[in-house]
Amino acid sequence: MSAFFAHSGLDSVEGWFFYLGAAVAVVGALMTVLSRSPLRGALWLIVSLCSVAVLYLLLGASFVAAMQVLVYAGAIMVLFIFVIMLLNLGPDAGVRPAYLSVAKVLGLGAAAYFTFQIVTSVSGGKAQAVDGTVKAVGTLLLGNYLFAFEAISVLLLVAVVGAVVLGMKRLT
Amino acid sequence: MLQSHLPLFLVLVVALGLGVFILVVSSLVGPKRPSAVKADAFECGNPPSGYARERFGVKFYLVAILFLVFDIEAVFIYPWAIVFSDSTRGAGTLSPLLVVVEMVVFVGILMIGLAYAWRKGALEWGPEHGKGLETTTAGH
């Protein structure tokens, strides 16, 4: 563990940016879960998603960062907010009595265990920045991962058909 | 690493700073004369009517999902464009023809989905449009 703190990265500007982004991401995620109003929760999620995009940038994955903002903070949030409005959830829709359940204890335990494992297995080494520029990702997508690239369009086709099949108004 | 994103960072700082500046200055300098009309919800100048939390029509869902699908498609076109422009200058490892064909296949598959949704009437907006799954009225 001490090796981990020795490599905390607080000696560089990137390190400070990382901790800033990570802190905002965690706070945003917590507020998403703890907000009483679903709409506020959704807005906090945007904060969290955008700060994760900052972390991607710091890792050198600028394409993923842009995608995170475009697709997650943009398009997917539209769906989230739409569903909240479709279900007409009021400000207190998320209120549940606070109680300690087996699921919560198990979930927290699992989260703690994962965190511990991840921290200990990366400690001592520095995370390596990858070449995640749009160009590098594009070369991989159209070269080595061509099959996955084309297969994704089949997946999207299924999504289009599914949306029409399940979402279209019936004419009767 | 950080240097290459410095402009982006500056834009963020300026945008944030401008927002804070406008809010602070207007709250300091601006006159404060609150009234019931001003506190009301703004509906393009009309007097507000009804409750703000109206339930949305489900047909927006279809539009939202289709938007999402084609948004993801668009995201994949960005890296393609860069690889393509490189390949036409002979810079990349891929031949330009191959790169074009790859994108044509990708978009082609999605065009089938678009053609289907279009012809099915999923993009129509009037109340009279839209054909469901039922070919007859039997069964429901």
Next chain:
Amino acid sequence: MNMLQDLGTIAPLWIVAIAAAVVLLLTVTGGKSGPAPNTGTHLVMVSLAALAAAAWLLVGHDGTKTAFSGAIVVDGVGVLFGLTVIAGAFIAIMLAAAYLTEHGLSQGEYFALVLLSTVGMMMLAMAGDLLTLFIGLETMSLAVYILAGYRRSNRKSQEAAFKYFVFGAFASAFALFGMALIYGEVGRVSGSPSLAFAAIGKAYGPGEVAAIGWIGVALVFGGLAFKIAAVPFHMWAPDVYEGAPTPSTGFMAVGVKAAAFAGLCRFVAATMVSAEGRTETAVLSIEIIAIITMVVGNLLAVRQTQIKRMLAYSSVAHAGYVLLGVAAFVANPKPETIQAVSYYLFGYTAMTLGAFGVVLAFECQDDRRLDLPISRLSGIGHRYSATALALVVFMLALAGIPPTAGFFGKLAVFSAAVDAGRITAVIIAVLASAVGAFYYLRIIVVMYMRGSDCQEKKVNSSWLAAGLWACAGLTIGVGLLPESYLVFAKRVLTGWLG
């Protein structure tokens, strides 16, 4: 040119995908008089022809071929499991043709979704890396979620789609997280992160993988275990099986299961089989899941009064038997074990789809009630002797009674497990199948009960009859001639793991 060769290797995939596109477009092309009727023999024919062509290509396949930088591997596993999911889709489309006509639902989208789902299943079976595996898993699952909710006006169908989707999305998320952990761990051990099964095998082999890598393995395993409905990931199965339209239920019971098992075989072969010092733990974990799955599945099936729920628990139990085969494979990695597992799933496909076909013939046609209590089958043995006889065949096969495919499948899997030294597990499995025989045979008894007059109407459709004949023929044929299947399996599996 290299690209053309690759396209030739994955021909079964794009043939089926193109057929799906054609079917989809056929449903929306029409003259000025309005759109073409969204039903008709031509849609069925296009779908079946494409599946037959893909199957024909797979049967003729020889050796191991990789395509697209190793993303797709067409080898013995790909061929055998690919053929199984194609057979499942083929029969499911025949059953669906009868069902959709009966209920006045449009056919084009249904067939297109079945075909696209089959493409996803084949991707799973032929995955050369975790990326292809995940995209295949998602393509398959997304289409099947929609098929489960295809009867939109029915509340149970809506519930089925919703439950399956929410639980399935969770399972996929866990699997994806696991893949990320494996990717990172492979990078830490070998110096270059990779998703390819070959690279994963090399990294996991020498036993240098840290706990985080094994957590990743457990998460991916859990995601796939959800798809095969292994305990404790089976909670969704009864409600989803009951609520989904019957052909969808049949298709998800056989196709999704076979494809997920194919992915599982590839996954355990890369991570567990070669792992030094961890193999025994892995075998024991899978074995325990297998035993719990078959015991829980069989015991809960006994209590069911709805035949679709009973078949849901029965499919859980069968997942347990096949998992025992997977455990045997990890303990004793031989192509023969994969052969046994694929044989089991092939036979299971025929008999399960057949059973759902009979359910389809007799279930209530009223939209508010889609159920078929077992008691309503009473007396059909006298009135509809041919259909009843078919159900007898399927029940005997599911119970594992010779000379059906069910018997030889169990025999092959259990003897592979004995070979691997898992005697205790096999004894429990045999006892569990004895419990299973009880509820399968009860259905036969109910059907031939005297003194009850049958009120049931039966769906009359030549597609349904053809589907049932095909299932019965396969169930008995593969059972009587296991050798011909095993010889073929041996041929395509030659050199696998070599």
